[in-house]
Amino acid sequence: MDIRTADGREVTLRGEGLGPDGEAPTALLDGLEAAAVAQEPGAEVIASRARRA
Numbered sequence: 001m002d003i004r005t006a007d008g009r010e011v012t013l014r015g016e017g018l019g020p021d022g023e024a025p026t027a028l029l030d031g032l033e034a035a036a037v038a039q040e041p042g043a044e045v046i047a048s049r050a051r052r053a
Contacts, residue, residue, distance in 0.1 A: 001032060001049075006042025 001013045013036055019028040033045045 001036060002046040003036055003040060003043045004046050005040050010046065011040075 001015075003011050003013065005011060015032065019025075029048050033048055036045065037043050
């Protein structure tokens with residue numbers, strides 16, 4: 001996932017984990033995006049994606 005921080009830096013966050021079995025990729029992304037923005041107040045998500053294993 002790529003985010004832009006409040007000060008304008010672009011940061012790429014990468015996950016190695018797996019989501020719950022049967023969870024829709026969009027539901028997983030919603031949670032991950034919310035967590036990234038909560039960790040970096042004022043940040044915005046530029047791009048993100050999830051794929052099935």
